[in-house]
Amino acid sequence: MSTTETTAAVELSTVTKRFDDVVAVDSIDLEIADGEFFAMLGPSGCGKTTTLRMIAGLEFPTEGSLKIFGEEVGTLPPNKRPVNTVFQNYALFPHMNVIQNVGFGLKMQGVSKSEIATRANEAIELVQLGALTKRKPNQLSGGQQQRVALARALVNKPKVLLLDEPLGALDLKLRQEMQGELKSLQRELGVSFVFVTHDQEEALTMSDRIAVMHAGKLLQVGSAEELYDRPVNRFVADFIGQTNLVDATVSDDSTIVLANGTKINAPNPHPAGTKVAMSLRPESITIGEPDEIPDEFVPTSLRGQVTNVTYLGHSHVYTVSVDWMPLEVRTNATPTSVVYEPGSQVAIWWDRRSDWVVPDEGYGT
Amino acid sequence: MTALATPEFEKANEKNKRRQGVLLALPAYLYLVLFFAVPLGIVVVYSFATRTSTGATELSGWNLDSYGRLGDEVVRTILFRSLWLAILTTAICFVVAYPFSYFLATRKPLTRNLMLVGVLIPFWSNFLVRNYAWRVLLGNDGPVSQLTEAVGLGETRILFTPVAVVLGLVYGFLPFMILPMYAAIERMDWSLIEASRDLGATGWQTFRNVTFPLSRPGVTAGSILVFIPSLGAFVTPEILGGGRTTLLGSFIVSQFLTARNWPAGAAVSTVLMIVMLIATISYFRSGGRTL
Secondary structure (H helix, E strand, C coil): CCCCCCCCCEEEEEEEEEECCEEEEEEEEEEECCCCEEEEECCCCCCHHHHHHHHHCCCCCCEEEEEECCEECCCCCHHHCCEEEECCCCCCCCCCCHHHHHHHHHHHCCCCHHHHHHHHHHHHHHCCCHHHCCCCHHHCCHHHHHHHHHHHHHCCCCCEEEEECCCCCCCHHHHHHHHHHHHHHHHHHCCEEEEEECCHHHHHHHCCEEEEEECCEEEEEECHHHHHHCCCCHHHHHHCCCCEEEEEEEEECCEEEECCCCEEECCCCCCCCCEEEEEECHHHEEEECCCCCCHHHHHHEEEEEEEEEEECCCEEEEEEEECCEEEEEEEECCCCCCCCCCCCEEEEEECCCCCEEEECCCCCC | CHHHHHHHHHHHHHHHHHHHHHHHHHHHHHHHHHHHHHHHHHHHHHHCCEECCCCCEECCCCCCHHHHHCCCHHHHHHHHHHHHHHHHHHHHHHHHHHHHHHHHHCCCHHHHHHHHHHHHHHHHCCHHHHHHHHHHHHCCCCHHHHHHHHCCCCCCCCCCCHHHHHHHHHHHHHHHHHHHHHHHHHCCCHHHHHHHHHCCCCHHHHHHHHHHHHHHHHHHHHHHHHHHHHHCCCHHHHHHCCCCCCCHHHHHHHHHHCCCCHHHHHHHHHHHHHHHHHHHHHHHHCCCCCC
16 A cells, blocks of 8 residues: 555444343453564453454454455454454364364365475474374363464464464463563464463563453553553552552642641642542552651651561561551562561651552442 | 182172173063074074075075165165165254254243154054054045145145155154253253364354254164164055055065065065164274263
8 A cells, every 4th residue: 555654454433232131241342463472361251352352353243344454344354354363262173183174264265285285394393392283182282272273263364363362271380481472472473463461460461552351441542651650540540450549539730638638739620529549559659657758759658557567578568557558568679678577666768750540430330 | 717708799790790790681682682682693694595496485595685685676665765765764854853852852841842842743543553544644635635635736646656755754754863862962062062163163164063963863763763764664664655666565465465485575674774773883993881
C-alpha cells in the first residue's frame, strides 16, 4: 500500500458479543499493530478469550466491526482468515503424529506433498522438536505438545498468531523458559502475536502492549510501564502488580483527603469531592523514624505503627497501620538497614510523583 | 531379619489378594463354563460327528463332511445371501444412524437424554411382537400399501421379500448402531474441530480428516453389533420374509429340527462363530476399547 499510514493488523470497533442475555464482550475498540506482541489480560470470565475467538472466527461478533489488515472479517469462517490459533489445551489431533499435525493446515490448502514435508520440517526445527516427528501427541510431554501446537499454527505463515493461555498448563520453570522463547520467536518472525493470559506477570514480561479487560469491558491499553505507573482506575491499579489503595476524596487539583482526614499532596484532574483511591506501590515508600521526615516529603507522608514485618532476603515487607488503614511497605534489606520491630512508631513518605490517583471504579457496576 | 521380612510379607499379601479375586469371580466363572463354554464345545464337537441314516448323530468316526457340505450350491447361496443382507443392513443402519448420532451428541443434555430414551423405547416391548407389528404395517392391505395406493403408485408387495427382511433388521438393530456411535461422538474433544477449521479446513474437510476418524471406534463397534446378529438372524427373516428367503439362522434351525442333520447345523454355527470372532478381534486391533 502506498499510504504512509500503516494498517492495523487487527482492528476492532465497538465489538460486542452476547451469549443469550449475557454480555461477554461489551463494545470494545482496539487496534493491534503489525509485528506487535500484544497481551489481553484479565481475570477469568472477563471476555478476553471471547475476544480472541472472535478474531479467530470461532465466534462471530453480535455487533461491531472486526478487521484484519483492513479487511472486514466479522462473519468469515475461521478457514478464510489469515490467522492461526494456539489453543489452551493445544487441541492436537490425537490420531495423527507430530509431522501430520504440523502439516495439516498445508494439506488442507492443497499444498504439494514435497512442499508440506519441507515446510513442516522447517516449522518443527523452528520450535526445536527435531527428533519427535513420528510420535503421537499422547507420547509427548506438555511442553512438547505446546511446541507442536505452535509449529502447527506457524507453518501456515499466519499474519497474526493468536495464543489462548498457551502456557497455562505448564509448570513454572517450563513456563518461564517458554516465555522467553515465544518472545524471541515473535521477534524473529515479525508477526503480531495476540496473547491471552490471566497472569499479569506473564503479560508484563512478554508484551509490547497490554489490554486489561474486566467484565467484558476494555479498561486500559498500554505498555507495561504505563499500566504499572499510570493505571486508569482502581481495578487496573489493583490487578497489575501489588499496590496500596487508600480511599480518599479530592479536595483540589493538587490535594486529596484520606479517609482519616490527612491531606496528601497528589496532583489529579478530578473535580473536588470525587471519591478516589490513591495507588501507592509498596516499593516506592520509604520508612523511617517519626521525627526524621525530610522537609520536602512532609506533604506526602503519614505516621503509623508497624504491625508486621516479613524478611524476604532481598527485602523487608512491613505492614504499617495508619489509623485503621494497613499499608504495605517494601524496603531493600542491606546489612546496614534499620529494622523496625512490630509495635514501633514510624513515619512513611514517598516522592509526590509516586502516588497516583485513580477513580474509585473499574469493578464493573 | 526384618529387611527380608518385608518383601516376603508383600508377596504373601499379593497372593492373598489374588486368591480373594479368584473367589469373587468364581460364581461367574462356574456359570460361564457350565452354561456357555460347555454348550459351545458341544456344538463344535458335533460339527465333526456323523449323521446316521435314521437322523441320529453318531459321536464317532470324526470327519469334515459337514464342513464339506458348506460348499454345496444350496448352502453357498444361503451363506452369500445372508452375508449380503447383513452387510446391507449394517450399511443402511450406518447411513441412518451417523447423522442422527451426531445430532444427538450436539444437543443440550436434557434433549439428548430424552432422545436417547426415545431410541430405547422399542426395547420395552417384545421383539417378536414388534416383528408381527411390522407384518401388519407392510402387509398387502396394510398402511404402507394403502398409502402408496392413495398417491397412485399402486399397492406395494413388500411383505415376504428380502426388502421386508432388511427393513425389519434395520429397525431391530438400529439402536445398537446409534448408541456406540453416539458415545464416540459425544466424548470427542470439540476444540479439535475448531482447531481444524482454524487451520484452514472447510467443514467437509474437517469431517473427513478429524470428526470421522475420531468417531471410528464407535462406527466399528456399532457395525459389529449390527452385523453379527443380522448374519444369524432368525425371527425377522421368518416373520417378515415368510420363510421364503432362507437365511443362515433359518437354515441352522431347519438342519437341527427338520432335516435332523445336527452335524451340518453345528458346522454352519461354528463357521458363523468364527466369522464373528474375526470381526471382534479386528475391532480391538483397530484400536477400539470396549463394545
